[in-house]
Amino acid sequence: MPKIYIIDVTNRDGVQTAKLGLSKLEKTMINLYLSEMGVFQSEFGFPTTRHETNYLRANLRLAELGVISPLRLEGWLRAISSDVELGFKMVPGLKHVNLSISTSRQMIDGKFKGKKSRRDIINEMTAAVDTAYRLGAETVGVNAEDASRTDIDYLIEYGQAAKAHGAVRLRYCDTLGYDDPFSIYEAGQVLAKGVALPIELHCHGDLGMAVANSVAGARGVIDGGQDAYINTTLNGIGERAGNADLVATVLALTKSKSFAGKYELGQPIDLTKSWKIAKFASYAFGVPIPINQPGVGANAFAHESGIHADGVLKDPHNYELYGFEELGRGDPEMVETGREICAGEYSGISGFSHIMGERMSWHFKDKEEAQEILELVRYANVLSHKPLVEDELLFIARYPHTAKRLLTMTPLGSAEPDPILGTDSRL
Ligand SMILES: [Zn+2]
Numbered sequence: 001m002p003k004i005y006i007i008d009v010t011n012r013d014g015v016q017t018a019k020l021g022l023s024k025l026e027k028t029m030i031n032l033y034l035s036e037m038g039v040f041q042s043e044f045g046f047p048t049t050r051h052e053t054n055y056l057r058a059n060l061r062l063a064e065l066g067v068i069s070p071l072r073l074e075g076w077l078r079a080i081s082s083d084v085e086l087g088f089k090m091v092p093g094l095k096h097v098n099l100s101i102s103t104s105r106q107m108i109d110g111k112f113k114g115k116k117s118r119r120d121i122i123n124e125m126t127a128a129v130d131t132a133y134r135l136g137a138e139t140v141g142v143n144a145e146d147a148s149r150t151d152i153d154y155l156i157e158y159g160q161a162a163k164a165h166g167a168v169r170l171r172y173c174d175t176l177g178y179d180d181p182f183s184i185y186e187a188g189q190v191l192a193k194g195v196a197l198p199i200e201l202h203c204h205g206d207l208g209m210a211v212a213n214s215v216a217g218a219r220g221v222i223d224g225g226q227d228a229y230i231n232t233t234l235n236g237i238g239e240r241a242g243n244a245d246l247v248a249t250v251l252a253l254t255k256s257k258s259f260a261g262k263y264e265l266g267q268p269i270d271l272t273k274s275w276k277i278a279k280f281a282s283y284a285f286g287v288p289i290p291i292n293q294p295g296v297g298a299n300a301f302a303h304e305s306g307i308h309a310d311g312v313l314k315d316p317h318n319y320e321l322y323g324f325e326e327l328g329r330g331d332p333e334m335v336e337t338g339r340e341i342c343a344g345e346y347s348g349i350s351g352f353s354h355i356m357g358e359r360m361s362w363h364f365k366d367k368e369e370a371q372e373i374l375e376l377v378r379y380a381n382v383l384s385h386k387p388l389v390e391d392e393l394l395f396i397a398r399y400p401h402t403a404k405r406l407l408t409m410t411p412l413g414s415a416e417p418d419p420i421l422g423t424d425s426r427l
Pocket of ligand 1: 175
């Protein structure tokens with residue numbers, strides 16, 4: 001039976017969300033955590049956006065070193081040949097891309113104002129796919145923006161054209177969150193059969209159904225005989241009402257009544273990393289996790305009423321569908337209530353060495369090395385406007401040259417290998 005894979009788009013849809021953003025170090029940490037968790041692919045950014053260049057190149061280098069592995073890093077580009085050319089020029093090591101163009105009548109007419117026909121859209125997309133492969137892409141996925149408001153026969157034609165040019169997947173974007181589980185099941189199945197390619201489901205929560213639509217769409221795709229790829233984000237952060245939440249989606253796929261034990265993930269997801277990754281995303285975005293968030297909310301395993309508390313104490317299965325340990329919860333979290341030494345943009349060497357040594361057992365070779373790492377930590381702090389978490393401090397200490405690139409927005413402007421990035425190796 002075909003399988004279900006997860007493509008997380010936090011570092012693309014999440015960061016393009018109004019009023020929210022992440023530093024390049026935070027985006028890197030998310031890629032590392034997604035990789036640890038077993039997520040198939042991260043849509044890690046925008047190859048034509050200049051302030052992303054160093055981050056994208058640094059993360060590809062981390063993938064080369066095996067630091068970010070087995071996660072695939074994939075860039076999002078408009079399905080326009082000139083954008084694809086620019087993207088590959090700015091980020092030469094790019095291997096995986098998704099190319100996006102609008103397919104609905106509303107958007108073709110409403111955005112291109114009569115300048116493009118449906119045929120033009122397909123021609124532009126296939127030319128962009130050809131360009132990506134010519135420039136060294138290993139896999140190209142094509143996105144149909146506003147697919148849920150696109151006539152299905154045209155979507156099939158679009159998908160077939162993409163397939164004829166070597167695209168490996170078609171992304172069905174429910175850009176406005178217009179679908180419901182019934183309509184997206186149907187669309188997924190029809191597309192899987194009609195295009196005969198794996199289908200990605202990209203769902204938004206404008207009607208509160210992003211997770212439900214994702215799993216229903218995936219089921220349609222599998223019943224249509226193809227692998228399904230669900231797009232998720234951490235804590236559901238994404239445009240407007242957000243995207244399908246990663247943890248909730250995996251819970252739905254593995255625990256729900258008609259999925260558990262029947263539909264399979266293409267690669268196992270380690271849900272015990274959920275707590276850590278959700279907390280980090282919340283901290284990095286500066287957006288609290290709702291207390292009723294599935295799995296990771298403060299109330300997800302809280303019981304007060306007499307009947308529930310009594311029932312769960314007698315047997316947790318009375319009132320809990322899954323255990324908190326499965327989400328990586330249950331360990332006490334240390335909150336300093338006495339003296340605290342923090343690392344920030346005005347930190348000095350003594351306090352910093354104390355934090356690294358006492359708290360994290362990290363010892364520097366000499367004073368110069370400690371000073372050099374501290375300087376990077378200060379800059380990272382200036383960019384994130386909040387104290388770095390321990391994993392960020394350790395990342396900087398382990399990969400100082402990569403960190404230095406992440407903290408610099410000015411692109412090198414050259415396709416030559418980066419002389420600084422080349423000097424970090426896997427520890
Ligand atoms: Zn989206």
